[in-house]
Amino acid sequence: MSANANLVVQTSFLGDTVLTTPLIACLAERGPVDVVVTPAAATLLANNPSVRNTIVYDKRDRDRGVGGFVRLARRLRRHRYAAAYLAQGSVRSGTLAAAAGVTQRVGFETSAGRYLYTSRVPYIENDHHAARLLRLAAGTAAPAPAMVRPRLYPGDDERRAVDDLLARSGWNDEPIAAFAPGSVWATKRWPQYAALASEIDGWIAIVGSDADRDLAREIVAAAGSRAIDCTGKLSLLASAELIGRCRVLVTNDSSPLHLASAMGTPTVAIFGPTVPEFGFGPLAPRSITLGITSLACRPCDRHGPQRCPLGHWRCMREITPRRVADAVQELAAPLPPSPTSSR
Numbered sequence: 001m002s003a004n005a006n007l008v009v010q011t012s013f014l015g016d017t018v019l020t021t022p023l024i025a026c027l028a029e030r031g032p033v034d035v036v037v038t039p040a041a042a043t044l045l046a047n048n049p050s051v052r053n054t055i056v057y058d059k060r061d062r063d064r065g066v067g068g069f070v071r072l073a074r075r076l077r078r079h080r081y082a083a084a085y086l087a088q089g090s091v092r093s094g095t096l097a098a099a100a101g102v103t104q105r106v107g108f109e110t111s112a113g114r115y116l117y118t119s120r121v122p123y124i125e126n127d128h129h130a131a132r133l134l135r136l137a138a139g140t141a142a143p144a145p146a147m148v149r150p151r152l153y154p155g156d157d158e159r160r161a162v163d164d165l166l167a168r169s170g171w172n173d174e175p176i177a178a179f180a181p182g183s184v185w186a187t188k189r190w191p192q193y194a195a196l197a198s199e200i201d202g203w204i205a206i207v208g209s210d211a212d213r214d215l216a217r218e219i220v221a222a223a224g225s226r227a228i229d230c231t232g233k234l235s236l237l238a239s240a241e242l243i244g245r246c247r248v249l250v251t252n253d254s255s256p257l258h259l260a261s262a263m264g265t266p267t268v269a270i271f272g273p274t275v276p277e278f279g280f281g282p283l284a285p286r287s288i289t290l291g292i293t294s295l296a297c298r299p300c301d302r303h304g305p306q307r308c309p310l311g312h313w314r315c316m317r318e319i320t321p322r323r324v325a326d327a328v329q330e331l332a333a334p335l336p337p338s339p340t341s342s343r
Contacts (some may be wrong), residue, residue, distance in 0.1 A: 004031035007102060010041070010087040014236065015280065018043035018258040019130040020087045021150040022248035025050045026137045027085065034079065036072075036096070043236050047153035060090075069096065076100035085136045089113055115317060129279035149283045152262040154241035160221050161238040162245065169228040176203045176228075177328060178246040178265070179219060180256035185304030187313060188252045190270045191216070192321045196250065197223040201326035205230050207256055209240050241315060247332045250324060253280060253304070260284050264333040268324060272316035273304045288327040292318050313320055 002214045010020045017037055025258035028050035029034045035045060036055045045054050057063055057072055061116045073096055084097035089111025097105045098116050107113060109120035121136050131148045138147075177200060197204055197219050203226050206216040210232035220227040234242060236259070241250055243256065244263030251267065252263040253274050260267045261283035269282045271291040275284075275298065281289055292298065298315045302306075308315075 004082050006033050006054070007036065007076065007079070007081040007084040007097065007100070008033060008087055009036045009084060009093045009097060011059060011090075011093060012040050012088045013255065015255040015258040016039055016042065016087070016253070017044050017263055018150045018152065019128075020133050021045075021050070021152070021262070022143075022148055023085065023087060023133045023137055024048070025151065026134060026147065026293050028236070031082070033291045034081070036076075041235070044152060046237055047155045048151075053316065057096075057312045064229060065308075069099075072096065073099035076091055076102075084110065086113065086117065087133050087136065091116070108132070108136075115176075122145060125276060125279075127279055128281065128282060129281065132279060149327075150258060150262040152240045152259065153236060154237050154244070158207060158235065158238040160242040161234055165230060165233060165267045166228070170225070171203060171228065174203055175247040175332070176205050176245065177332070178243050178249040178251075178256075178260075179206055180207050180233075180251035180254060181215040182208040182217065183252045183254040183304065184271075186306035187273045187301075187308055187316065188254060190252055190272065190316050190319060190324075192319070192324070193250070194218040195221040195321040196324050196328075197227065199321045200328055202226065204249045205226065205242060206241060207231065207234070249251075249327050250328060252274070257282055268327045268331060270319060270324065272313075272319075273298065273300045273308070276300070278302060286331055288331060289325060290324060291315065 010017055024033050028283050032052040034053040035051055039056050039058050040052050042056050045051050077100045084102040086093050086107035089107050091306040094113025094116030105117045106119045107117040108123040108288045110123040134143045183189050184232040186286045199333050205228045206219050206225050208231040212231045216229045216231045220229055240259040240263050243260050243265050248266045249260040254270050257269050267287040269289045276289050292315050
């Protein structure tokens with residue numbers, strides 16, 4: 001136990017966990033950091049040098065209900081944390097920090113659990129969410145861009161898993177473009193990935209979960225032997241390792257976008273019902289964001305509804321494969337030499 005240890009509670013979506021890593025790194029400069037996360041998100045923090053302990057809160061299964069909540073609160077109480085940072089702002093998360101005996105509880109002034117906080121930080125709408133989260137520790141001053149970019153740390157196991165998958169595919173060490181066609185939210189899934197596969201040259205790796213296999217099959221049917229279906233075959237951190245090896249990622253507004261930001265992979269991000277101004281756009285050093293900016297109905301939802309409220313879904317249907325292919329070509333092209341570089 002350490003009297004100066006801090007606790008971060010982040011039990012939201014996978015992408016949110018990735019975007020919490022700058023906050024964790026900032027806090028680690030002050031002392032040890034433990035992080036409460038969901039079972040799925042816990043793997044994303046493996047090998048992270050800023051994390052002392054990853055504490056899994058399986059709130060929908062093993063730790064569900066009052067009994068699981070109390071057990072976790074008692075476990076956390078033993079660490080006597082100096083402060084808790086509520087990156088996930090629910091009443092349950094705030095109550096957990098209070099029940100764990102953490103006297104300093106920091107969160108956003110707009111969060112549902114804000115009345116449980118001892119310190120409330122402004123939620124700045126036009127900030128990137130990684131920057132918003134970082135402000136929980138850094139205060140109201142705008143953080144430097146280098147501080148905001150998330151980081152993930154694939155290890156030997158992840159590298160071996162990617163090596164084995166690529167070797168089995170017949171890949172011949174040529175550049176790869178990654179496609180991430182899935183999303184939990186149906187209207188955020190751009191429907192033209194298979195057509196895009198016919199517009200670009202070279203190898204394609206399709207990343208995602210088991211739920212994305214039907215989408216992957218469509219892409220493989222269009223691309224043939226140069227497509228590698230990785231859906232459901234890699235852990236989240238191994239998927240980050242694969243994305244980190246790719247020349248570009250084409251993705252919807254979903255968690256692979258944030259994996260690419262953490263790995264520094266050039267990113268073409270396709271936004272339909274949502275917009276990057278919500279704070280979840282790419283943070284990779286090079287990126288292009290595509291969307292139909294002329295639609296008065298856009299954005300229509302913070303996350304993306306399962307069906308278009310107006311029935312036309314123009315925000316995704318009108319983004320053409322050619323437009324996306326042009327963005328891929330722009331990002332995949334070699335950068336021109338710097339004026340100061342040696343020749």
